[in-house]
Amino acid sequence: MSSRELVKGWERSSGFRPFERRKKSVLRAFNLFNSRLWKGYIGRDIEVAHVTEGLADYGDFRRVAYTMLEVEGRGREPLDQCYGHWIRSLARGDQVDRVRSVIDHMRARNREVPLSVYNEALFALGKNGRVKECLLIKEELDKELRKLDDVTYTALINYKARKTAVERDASSKSQARGTNVRRLHEGACKVRRLQGSINNV
Numbered sequence: 001m002s003s004r005e006l007v008k009g010w011e012r013s014s015g016f017r018p019f020e021r022r023k024k025s026v027l028r029a030f031n032l033f034n035s036r037l038w039k040g041y042i043g044r045d046i047e048v049a050h051v052t053e054g055l056a057d058y059g060d061f062r063r064v065a066y067t068m069l070e071v072e073g074r075g076r077e078p079l080d081q082c083y084g085h086w087i088r089s090l091a092r093g094d095q096v097d098r099v100r101s102v103i104d105h106m107r108a109r110n111r112e113v114p115l116s117v118y119n120e121a122l123f124a125l126g127k128n129g130r131v132k133e134c135l136l137i138k139e140e141l142d143k144e145l146r147k148l149d150d151v152t153y154t155a156l157i158n159y160k161a162r163k164t165a166v167e168r169d170a171s172s173k174s175q176a177r178g179t180n181v182r183r184l185h186e187g188a189c190k191v192r193r194l195q196g197s198i199n200n201v
Contacts, residue, residue: 023058025054026051026054026055026057026058026060029050029051029054030051030054030055030063030067033047033048033051033067034067034070037070037071037074042071042074042076045076045078045079046079048067048071048076048078048079048082049078049079049081049082049085051067052064052067052068052078052082052085052086052089053081053085055067055085055089056085056086056088056089056092057088057092058092059089059090059091059092059093059094060089060093061086061089061090061092061093061095061098064085064086064089065086065089068082068083068086072109077109077111080114080116080117081116083102083105083106083117084116084117084119084120086102087099087102087117087120087121087124088120088124090102090124091120091123091124091127091128096124096125096128096130099121099124099125099133100121100133100136102117102121103117103118103121103137115146115148115149115151115152116151118137118141118152118155119149119151119152119155121133121137122134122137122152122155122156123155125137126155126156134156138156
């Protein structure tokens with residue numbers, strides 16, 4: 001049975017298999033792929049993509065990184081979508097700080113970073129309110145004069161919506177603090193006036 005068949009093994013006509021059984025199928029696919037890797041058989045590029053996609057769905061960034069580095073170390077170049085899976089695994093594995101490192105890794109290997117990888121990065125960073133990182137990516141795309149696709153526009157809209165929500169929340173908190181300070185000041189003035197009226201009696 002191929003890695004693809006194992007990864008897709010949960011999709012049956014009888015219905016969707018439970019979460020744990022699906023995850024178990026993904027791990028079986030990874031173990032099969034890994035055992036073949038050590039025997040010198042890397043497999044087709046699409047097999048690597050199926051394994052990394054399955055692992056990314058569960059945020060298993062360690063196994064995704066291991067798979068990618070092992071394949072690269074054996075002189076093969078994974079498909080562009082595999083790097084997108086790598087970013088997705090980091091985002092779902094609470095490792096958003098390391099999303100940028102995948103893009104840097106691709107550049108270090110003299111590979112052009114496709115928009116699909118930027119899309120994954122923007123979605124991951126925008127969802128977690130990483131404003132500076134999103135701005136850096138947007139500046140890079142502007143400098144490279146890249147023609148953005150619909151998915152990238154959606155990712156940027158997602159980031160901008162998140163940014164607006166964060167700014168609105170910060171503004172409301174600031175206004176609330178200002179209101180509290182004003183009320184405290186008014187209360188203190190009333191106390192001083194009362195003290196003055198008592199002293200004058």
